[in-house]
Amino acid sequence: MLLWAALGLYGLGIVLTIPPLTRRRPALPRGALAALAGGLVLHGLSLAVVGFRLHHLPMTDVQGAVSFFAFDVTLAFFLLYLRYKIISLGLFTLPFVFLMALIAALQGSPSFQSPGFRGGWLGVHIAAMILGYTGFFLTFVAGVMYLIQEAELKSKKPHAFHFRLPSLEVCDRLYYRSLVFGNLFVGAGLLTGFVWASRTWHGSWEYDPKIVATLVTWVIYLTLFSTRACGSWRGRRSAYGAIFGFGAVMVTFLGVTFLSGQHGFLPKP
Amino acid sequence: MNFILVGISHHTAPVEVRERMNIHESRLPAALTDLVARRGIREGMILSTCNRVDLAAASEDGVEAEPELRRFLTELHRNDLAPYEQYLYWRRGRDVVRHLFRVACSLDSMILGEPQILGQFKQAFAAASEAGALNGALHEVARQALAVGRRVRRETALGTTAVSASYAAVELAKKIFGSLEGKTVFILGAGKMSELAARHLISSGATSILVTNRTYERACELAQAFGGTPVRFEDAFEQLGRADIVISSTGSREVLVTRERVERMLAARKQRPMFFVDIAVPRDVDPAVNELNNAFVYDIDDLEAVVASNRKQREREAAWAEEIVEEEVERTLRRLASRDLAPTIVALEQRLERIRAAEIERFRGRLGNLDPSQNEAVDALTRGILNKILHGPITEMKNGAGDPEHGALVQLVRRIFGVND
Numbered sequence: 001m002l003l004w005a006a007l008g009l010y011g012l013g014i015v016l017t018i019p020p021l022t023r024r025r026p027a028l029p030r031g032a033l034a035a036l037a038g039g040l041v042l043h044g045l046s047l048a049v050v051g052f053r054l055h056h057l058p059m060t061d062v063q064g065a066v067s068f069f070a071f072d073v074t075l076a077f078f079l080l081y082l083r084y085k086i087i088s089l090g091l092f093t094l095p096f097v098f099l100m101a102l103i104a105a106l107q108g109s110p111s112f113q114s115p116g117f118r119g120g121w122l123g124v125h126i127a128a129m130i131l132g133y134t135g136f137f138l139t140f141v142a143g144v145m146y147l148i149q150e151a152e153l154k155s156k157k158p159h160a161f162h163f164r165l166p167s168l169e170v171c172d173r174l175y176y177r178s179l180v181f182g183n184l185f186v187g188a189g190l191l192t193g194f195v196w197a198s199r200t201w202h203g204s205w206e207y208d209p210k211i212v213a214t215l216v217t218w219v220i221y222l223t224l225f226s227t228r229a230c231g232s233w234r235g236r237r238s239a240y241g242a243i244f245g246f247g248a249v250m251v252t253f254l255g256v257t258f259l260s261g262q263h264g265f266l267p268k269p
Numbered sequence: 270m271n272f273i274l275v276g277i278s279h280h281t282a283p284v285e286v287r288e289r290m291n292i293h294e295s296r297l298p299a300a301l302t303d304l305v306a307r308r309g310i311r312e313g314m315i316l317s318t319c320n321r322v323d324l325a326a327a328s329e330d331g332v333e334a335e336p337e338l339r340r341f342l343t344e345l346h347r348n349d350l351a352p353y354e355q356y357l358y359w360r361r362g363r364d365v366v367r368h369l370f371r372v373a374c375s376l377d378s379m380i381l382g383e384p385q386i387l388g389q390f391k392q393a394f395a396a397a398s399e400a401g402a403l404n405g406a407l408h409e410v411a412r413q414a415l416a417v418g419r420r421v422r423r424e425t426a427l428g429t430t431a432v433s434a435s436y437a438a439v440e441l442a443k444k445i446f447g448s449l450e451g452k453t454v455f456i457l458g459a460g461k462m463s464e465l466a467a468r469h470l471i472s473s474g475a476t477s478i479l480v481t482n483r484t485y486e487r488a489c490e491l492a493q494a495f496g497g498t499p500v501r502f503e504d505a506f507e508q509l510g511r512a513d514i515v516i517s518s519t520g521s522r523e524v525l526v527t528r529e530r531v532e533r534m535l536a537a538r539k540q541r542p543m544f545f546v547d548i549a550v551p552r553d554v555d556p557a558v559n560e561l562n563n564a565f566v567y568d569i570d571d572l573e574a575v576v577a578s579n580r581k582q583r584e585r586e587a588a589w590a591e592e593i594v595e596e597e598v599e600r601t602l603r604r605l606a607s608r609d610l611a612p613t614i615v616a617l618e619q620r621l622e623r624i625r626a627a628e629i630e631r632f633r634g635r636l637g638n639l640d641p642s643q644n645e646a647v648d649a650l651t652r653g654i655l656n657k658i659l660h661g662p663i664t665e666m667k668n669g670a671g672d673p674e675h676g677a678l679v680q681l682v683r684r685i686f687g688v689n690d
Contacts, residue, residue, distance in 0.1 A: 153444060154559060156571045157578070167447035168542060231539025235563045 006046060007101050009039030010074070014094050036078060043071045043101065065130060067104035070097045072134035080174070086166045092141050121196035128189035129214075135182025136221060136242075136249050139175055143242035146171035150236060168235070175238065179225050186218050213252040220245045271328045271676065272365035272407065275338055275357055278321035279379045282356035290346065290353065292317040294396065300345055301400035307337050312407035314397040316372070318389050320379050323372065325365060327407040330676040335359070362672055363602055366410050370594045370601075373418035375428065381583045382427040387418045406605050417597045424593065427586040430579035434572040435466040438546045439473050441575070442514055445544050445565060449474040455512030456480045457505065457526075458519030459491040462548050466516050467495060479512060481505040483519070510534035516546045517553040526554040531564050546572070606667050606675075613679055614663060616688040621655045662686075 013035035047068060074097050077089055149165040166174075193211070224241045227233035233241065277290050292300060292315055304313040304324075309332035316323040324342070328334035343350050350357075360368050371377045375386045394411045397403045403411060422428050431437040439449075446452055454475045456463050459482045467478060478497025482488040485501055492499040500508050509515065509526070510533075519525065526545065535543065545566040547554040552568055559566040567575075629651065639647065662682045669675045683689045 149444065153441070153565055156567065156574065167443060168445050169447040231541075234540035235542065237562065 004105055006039045006042035007098070007105055009035045009042060010094070010098050010101060013039060014090075014098060033081075036074065040071070040074055040078060043067070043074070047071060063104050065126065066100050068127070069130050069134060070100035070104060072131060073097050073100075073137060076134060076138055076178075084166065084170055084174075086170065088145065088165050089141065092144065093137075121192055121199075125189055125192040125196055128185045128192055132182045132184070132186030132189050133249055133253060135178045135180075135185060136246060138178035139182060139221075139224075139242045140246035142171050142175035142178060143239035146175065146239045147236065150239075172235070175242065176228060179221065179228065179242075183218070183221050183225055186214070186221070190214060190218060210252065213248075217245065217248040217252050220248055271330065271332070271334070272325065272360075272362055272410070273328060273334045273338065274323060274325045274360040274365040274368055275335075275342070276321060276323035276360075276368075277353070277356050277358070278323075278377065280377070281358055282353075284319075286353065286356050287320070287322070289348075290322045291319070292322060292345070294392070297393075297396045298400045301397055301402040303345075304341055305400075305402045307341060308332075309334055309337055312405055313402045314393060314407060314411055316390060316393040318386070321372070321377075323368070325369060325407060325411075327405060362675075363598060366601060367594065367598045369410060369414045370417045370597055371591075373414040374421040374590050374594060375418075376587055376590055376594065380432050381580075381587055382430075382432070384428050387415070387422070390418065391415060406609075409605060410601060413597065413601045417594060420597070421590045421593055425586045425589045427583060427590050430582055432576060432579060432583075434548070434569065434576055435462065435469050437572045437575040437579070438466045438516070438567070439469045441565075441567060442470065442544055443473070445542055446513060451476055452513040453477040453479065453511055454497075455509060455515045456491065456497075457509075457515060457517040457553065458482055458521075458549065459487050460518045460548075463516045463518040464491065464494075466546060466548070470514065470516075471495060475514070479508060481508075506530065510537050512543070513541070514544045514546065515554075516548070518547075518549045519553050521549070521553060522551055524553065524555045526558065528555050528557045528561065531558045531561060535561065535563055548572070603667065606669075610663075610666055610679070613666070613683060613688070616683070617659060617662070617686055620686060620688050621659065625651050625655055 013032045047064070050064060073093055077093050077097075080086060080089060145165055146168060149168055149171060152165075153168075165171075190211075193214075197211075220241075224233075224238060224245060227241075228238050277287060279287065282290075294317070297315060297317075301313055301315060304310060304315075304326065309329050310326050311329055312327040314325045316325075324338065326334055326338060328337075339350055368377070373387060373390045375381065375383050378386050390411075394403070394415065397411070398408070431440040442449060442452075449470060452475045454467055454470050454477065456467055456478065459480060471478065478492065478495045479500050480488045480492040480495070480497055481500040481502050481504075482491070483502050485499065488499040488501075491497075509530075515526070517526065531543065535541075540563050542563040542565065545554045545558060545564070547566060547568045550569065554566050554568070556566060556568070558564050629647065636647070666675075666679055666682060669678050672678075680689075
């Protein structure tokens with residue numbers, strides 16, 4: 001129930017954030033900041049507790065994975081706020097995070113453990129993948145914010161800062177860094193996944209749909225990285241790319257989870 | 270505690286009149302000392318800027334300070350006040366508090382939301398404090414005015430948006446580039462407006478300035494003024510790609526910066542964005558450039574549109590700010606009233622308590638022997654009656670704070686209850 005407490009604090013944080021946003025002079029009030037920080041701590045603790053109980057990293061089932069993801073995104077928002085003071089990022093991420101944490105909390109205690117899931121490498125693999133997806137989620141958010149801000153600037157009708165969106169440059173910087181972060185961790189996740197699978201699974205697991213889908217997603221994001229780094233794509237095109245890429249992430253994580261037999265989170269029939 | 274204020278502002282008087290009433294800061298200490306030495310005047314503060322002169326004072330109870338203030342102004346300016354009568358405005362009581370708060374929040378300024386007034390108010394406050402002219406209620410009001418000014422800046426967007434085209438250009442540049450530090454500005458065609466815009470950009474952090482003009486000497490002049498680099502006009506288009514922000518105001522009849530050119534420049538810059546501020550008429554930059562990814566073009570009409578929409582936004586914010594001011598006026602007046610009323614209330618309570626105690630003593634015989642709980646009940650009963658009686662007068666006195674008859678009201682209550690000593 002630590003998670004429920006964390007959830008309560010997140011909710012409080014969100015509620016406290018809304019008035020300043022509509023007042024158009026947004027600075028995260030101290031109460032909201034404290035509520036979020038408190039929520040983060042409790043959330044982290046809830047993950048740690050589960051981890052201790054299971055004697056390995058707690059993300060090996062849907063509940064843990066979703067919870068860890070929500071935790072990462074919130075932590076990222078918090079750190080980014082401290083560094084860049086972007087409150088509008090909160091508007092995009094916090095409600096989503098709240099939803100995810102709610103889903104995780106509703107699942108109750110770690111329920112299902114697929115029998116195929118054993119071993120230390122596995123935890124590392126899953127953690128790395130989730131961290132990677134967190135990065136890609138932030139890339140997606142950065143892309144969306146960029147597109148909104150750019151559209152406003154191009155229309156020449158600045159809507160008097162409906163949300164104080166960060167400057168294009170900050171959006172771009174967030175985009176780039178989260179892209180690098182995401183690519184590194186997904187790469188690490190794939191690597192550790194291969195190591196673990198080669199030891200544990202038998203048969204031609206290389207063609208498991210989830211692995212294939214993840215590879216495809218990774219290639220998409222590597223493409224985004226290379227086009228951005230050499231400057232052939234930047235700004236609007238990159239943002240669209242991030243949105244498309246995140247669609248791929250969703251498909252990989254959620255869709256294939258429910259389709260892949262061996263790799264999925266659902267018990268085999 | 271009677272407040273009175275006399276003033277002249279851009280609302281009521283043209284600049285020729287205002288400049289004659291202006292009091293230079295070097296003369297303030299002497300003027301303030303003179304002011305509070307006058308009969309009936311306890312405190313004073315003078316705020317004198319190019320757009321207003323406000324003289325606020327607190328007079329003794331029951332004293333009408335207007336004649337004395339007139340004398341003061343006449344002697345200060347060594348001039349009869351008669352020709353200025355039509356330009357002066359007078360405020361009393363709570364209106365003084367409201368006026369001072371609104372001024373500090375830049376709600377009474379020529380440009381709504383301008384940032385200088387708070388600093389000017391602070392200086393006026395400091396000058397009056399140092400001259401020993403603020404030592405009571407007016408001090409409290411002035412101090413609170415500064416706090417309200419800060420609160421409005423914090424809680425509303427009143428002071429945050431650009432009100433001139435060149436400020437608007439900077440605002441937009443920040444929306445694109447975030448911080449302007451390390452960014453390069455290219456001035457294409459030296460002129461007054463481009464100079465102004467460049468100046469704003471530099472004060473916001475832009476570091477490299479390149480200047481080009483048809484006549485090289487003019488470019489050198491301007492470059493030197495900004496600590497930048499002059500560029501010969503023939504070389505300008507090679508160098509243009511180095512700039513993040515281009516301010517264009519040549520007299521050219523044709524478009525100088527075409528879409529193809531910008532496309533090439535962007536490719537060479539790895540698509541790092543470029544912002545074109547085109548204040549030339551006829552325009553120097555092809556509007557089609559705005560269609561490119563990573564290029565942004567604003568001409569003079571666009572900038573003016575931003576300014577207009579900012580002004581609308583400021584007006585909306587002003588409505589909020591006025592609410593905040595009203596709330597703060599009420600709060601301040603209550604606080605002052607409580608402070609002032611405290612001795613009166615204490616005196617009233619003491620007087621009635623003496624009556625209560627005496628009466629209980631007198632009737633002790635007739636009450637007979639009472640056990641402790643009955644004694645308590647009698648105490649509670651009598652106290653309750655007195656509290657309820659006092660409640661009315663005290664509330665009336667608290668609510669009447671700031672009204673001109675307030676002093677008289679308090680005196681009356683004191684007289685009625687016999688606490689005047």
